[in-house]
Amino acid sequence: MALSTQPYKGTRDFYPEDKRIQNWMFARMREVVERYGYQEYDGPMIEPFELYAAKTGEEIVNQQLYWLIDRGERKLAIRPEMTPTLARMVAGKVHELPRPVRWYCIPNFWRYERPQRGRLREFWQLNVDVLGGDPLLADAEILSLSYDLMRAFKGEEHVSIKLNNRRLMDHFFGTVLGLSPENVLKATKAIDARAKIGEEAYRQWLTDLGITPEQQGQMEEFFHAPFEKTAEKYPCAGVEELRTLFRLMAESGVGEAVVYDPTVMRGLDYYTGTVFEMYDVSPENRRAMFGGGRYDNLVGLFGKERLPGVGLGMGDVTLRNFLEIHGLLPKLEGTIDVFVGLPRLELRATAEGIARACRERGLNVMTPLTADGFGAQLKQASKHGARFAVLLGERELAEGKVIVKNLATGEQLLHPLSEAAGAIPGRS
Amino acid sequence: MALSTQPYKGTRDFYPEDKRIQNWMFARMREVVERYGYQEYDGPMIEPFELYAAKTGEEIVNQQLYWLIDRGERKLAIRPEMTPTLARMVAGKVHELPRPVRWYCIPNFWRYERPQRGRLREFWQLNVDVLGGDPLLADAEILSLSYDLMRAFKGEEHVSIKLNNRRLMDHFFGTVLGLSPENVLKATKAIDARAKIGEEAYRQWLTDLGITPEQQGQMEEFFHAPFEKTAEKYPCAGVEELRTLFRLMAESGVGEAVVYDPTVMRGLDYYTGTVFEMYDVSPENRRAMFGGGRYDNLVGLFGKERLPGVGLGMGDVTLRNFLEIHGLLPKLEGTIDVFVGLPRLELRATAEGIARACRERGLNVMTPLTADGFGAQLKQASKHGARFAVLLGERELAEGKVIVKNLATGEQLLHPLSEAAGAIPGRS
Numbered sequence A, B: 001m002a003l004s005t006q007p008y009k010g011t012r013d014f015y016p017e018d019k020r021i022q023n024w025m026f027a028r029m030r031e032v033v034e035r036y037g038y039q040e041y042d043g044p045m046i047e048p049f050e051l052y053a054a055k056t057g058e059e060i061v062n063q064q065l066y067w068l069i070d071r072g073e074r075k076l077a078i079r080p081e082m083t084p085t086l087a088r089m090v091a092g093k094v095h096e097l098p099r100p101v102r103w104y105c106i107p108n109f110w111r112y113e114r115p116q117r118g119r120l121r122e123f124w125q126l127n128v129d130v131l132g133g134d135p136l137l138a139d140a141e142i143l144s145l146s147y148d149l150m151r152a153f154k155g156e157e158h159v160s161i162k163l164n165n166r167r168l169m170d171h172f173f174g175t176v177l178g179l180s181p182e183n184v185l186k187a188t189k190a191i192d193a194r195a196k197i198g199e200e201a202y203r204q205w206l207t208d209l210g211i212t213p214e215q216q217g218q219m220e221e222f223f224h225a226p227f228e229k230t231a232e233k234y235p236c237a238g239v240e241e242l243r244t245l246f247r248l249m250a251e252s253g254v255g256e257a258v259v260y261d262p263t264v265m266r267g268l269d270y271y272t273g274t275v276f277e278m279y280d281v282s283p284e285n286r287r288a289m290f291g292g293g294r295y296d297n298l299v300g301l302f303g304k305e306r307l308p309g310v311g312l313g314m315g316d317v318t319l320r321n322f323l324e325i326h327g328l329l330p331k332l333e334g335t336i337d338v339f340v341g342l343p344r345l346e347l348r349a350t351a352e353g354i355a356r357a358c359r360e361r362g363l364n365v366m367t368p369l370t371a372d373g374f375g376a377q378l379k380q381a382s383k384h385g386a387r388f389a390v391l392l393g394e395r396e397l398a399e400g401k402v403i404v405k406n407l408a409t410g411e412q413l414l415h416p417l418s419e420a421a422g423a424i425p426g427r428s
Helices: A016-035 A058-064 A083-092 A135-152 A166-176 A181-197 A199-208 A213-224 A227-233 A237-251 A316-325 A345-360 A374-383 A394-398 B016-035 B058-064 B083-092 B135-152 B166-176 B181-197 B199-208 B213-224 B227-233 B237-251 B316-325 B345-360 B374-383 B394-398
Strands: A046-048 A066-069 A075-078 A101-105 A108-110 A122-131 A159-165 A258-260 A274-280 A287-295 A309-315 A338-340 A388-391 A401-406 A412-416 B046-048 B066-069 B075-078 B101-105 B108-110 B122-131 B159-165 B258-260 B274-280 B287-295 B309-315 B338-340 B388-391 B401-406 B412-416
Touching: A016 A101, A016 A122, A016 A135, A016 A316, A046 A083, A066 B066, A083 A122, A083 A309, A122 A135, A122 A316, A135 A159, A135 A237, A135 A274, A135 A287, A135 A309, A159 A166, A159 A237, A166 A181, A166 A237, A181 A199, A199 A213, A227 A237, A237 A258, A237 A274, A237 B345, A274 A309, A287 A316, A309 A316, A338 A345, A338 A374, A345 A388, A345 B237, A374 A388, A394 A401, B016 B122, B016 B135, B016 B316, B046 B083, B083 B122, B083 B309, B122 B135, B122 B316, B135 B159, B135 B237, B135 B274, B135 B287, B135 B309, B159 B166, B159 B237, B166 B181, B166 B237, B181 B199, B199 B213, B227 B237, B237 B258, B237 B274, B274 B309, B287 B316, B309 B316, B338 B345, B338 B374, B345 B388, B374 B388, B394 B401
Parallel strands: A159 A258, A338 A388, B159 B258, B338 B388
Antiparallel strands: A046 A075, A066 A075, A101 A122, A108 A122, A122 A309, A159 A274, A274 A287, A287 A309, A388 A401, A401 A412, B046 B075, B066 B075, B101 B122, B108 B122, B122 B309, B159 B274, B274 B287, B287 B309, B388 B401, B401 B412
16 A cells, blocks of 8 residues: 555645745744844753653643653653753753853644644744843843744734733732632633633633632633732732833833733743733734743752743744734745756766856756756746756857856846856845 | 753753754755755654655664654654655655755654764754656766765865665675575675674674675675776676766766775665765774665655655764864854843843844844843853943943943943944944
């Protein structure tokens, strides 16, 4: 039986036109984060299973993790996210690394999910983290950088940064409503899942956590109150952090982009302070684009010094959907500068000489790998999107010359053999 | 118990200084292959197990593959090499893709091996393949490109391309010695393993395959004979291909780099013609750097049209060792252009304004994320390798000016606030 040409469900084949788009997206990401002084790092695709069992959260570990046992009986997991690897690596050199530690990477991740719009089993994600420094200045930087990411994609007018704080949530659910820390976590998961599971299941979930109908009313009020009202009614450290962060964002010139939203929870268990979501507020794509938050207790899991951090994760699937919906994907050009024809095999040494000279000049050269007539080869050159063609005509060669054809304008010029490579302009 | 900070055995953490080296190596690779008109593609990290069971070879599939069962009971494998994915993707669009198909990628692979010098469980590998075109012209291109890869790393003087042909091997072992196709494959594996297993085990292996002592003598002679002698004694299609390829390489200006070596086998079962190895011939590092070969029957496994191809795979671990041994790794500079100091929190809005203006100019900017004195912050700036620092002195600010310090020369100049960003030259 013939093997299937389909990739594994929930994964993508990147044919060159798709890879070009992905590379373009990644290049924009790199530009932005490097302008903030972040340095690229990377870790292994597979980590010990325990690394995720510790803090990543029940749903991912129990339902979504790809795990395996290696031939030496070690239980391993394919990374579903980067932060545990980051924390491990930072902990490993915590006394040597210059601070603040500003790192980024764009790795692929695996989660066993039902494939659907915006969710695949293999996806790439820009991860940007800063560890150390004043926590709120660091939070503000990650938020400004998030906004600049959207600006780099010309998408800033469609989005808003929804801001919340886990300490405010802990205060409200723990101190005000009196829930145990464990039930606070469960309540936040219910809130996260609300839109997906529907009102009835949501209310049942809360009731099962011992949250009375009266308290549920108090929650509704809390979720709909503007920041100043909550700040007045429930003063706490989380409120102070939010207040400072709004001021810092205004200082950074992006105050307008940030709004308070107490329903933003972010799924990961390890967040301890600021949490945020970049949200597409346009009617045609109302959804979270990406997000992040502060985690103060991760590096400490490795028995070293505590080193608090904050980070963001921006996935490639959601971003590409966003860019397509808003018409923000550019038309990317091909990468072939010049096609050097081969009308007869006997002329290969000549053709190779020209191709080599073009490559030395830094041009991207394509050769046909079969001898064929002008017409067929010009067709091939256009199919591959070449900008120029060098044609070896018998009559011209007899005079030591070749034809250089501009495939965009159709203009043809004769050049001496040794000057053909130099006659082709570089990519502007 | 604290979690370990060590990565899984046989894998690497890429701290920024390592990632910078890897990125530098990958950028050189990209430059070379794009100058030959190759386009980047990528496929999923995980494929159906059957994809490798078909043709990758017994050792990899039975002893080295990382495999798992997903939550839907599918047997999957983490890719140990790229060619099966490439063949699957090409087969999937075999009628649409413009030919020749020239593709490359630099993915990571996993093999369960005993970690040792040059061999790790996770490694990256440049894969370059061309499918279609005249087979020998395509083979010649892959060989020229291989040589240009070594040139791009300034390593060409240390290496030699060892060339062989599977059809010549099939002729010698099959027709001349009379081995069955299955035993020919096994004999090539014995030859591949010879240096590793020692002479005695090697001879025993051959004897077990029914190769008589007399035939073993014939083999020794065959392995040591120069090309012209073999060509004369064992004329066959493989000999003709080798002869043509030597001529084509001379035409391409790299004839000197290529030598005939009948002991080059390459481990993969799917090779059908040309096989080669880039070999470091220097006394301090005698070893195969990378290699490749022609596979004519892979795309056909998917029940579509046959489309023969040839490719190379160049691993990052061996390459980095090579560059280190020969002193060819450049000193890579940091990426921070300017450090904008923060002496007091009250000056953050001013500092942010300067940082933002620098970023708009395309400069990579670092800010300290804590307020501190000049001395401490300048130390921080140098630690991160910044080129310039912008310092907000009280006296200078009172006059609307800031200090711009060149951290390489120590030179300090005063600039009006609004002109500070413009005063910092871009990276040359």
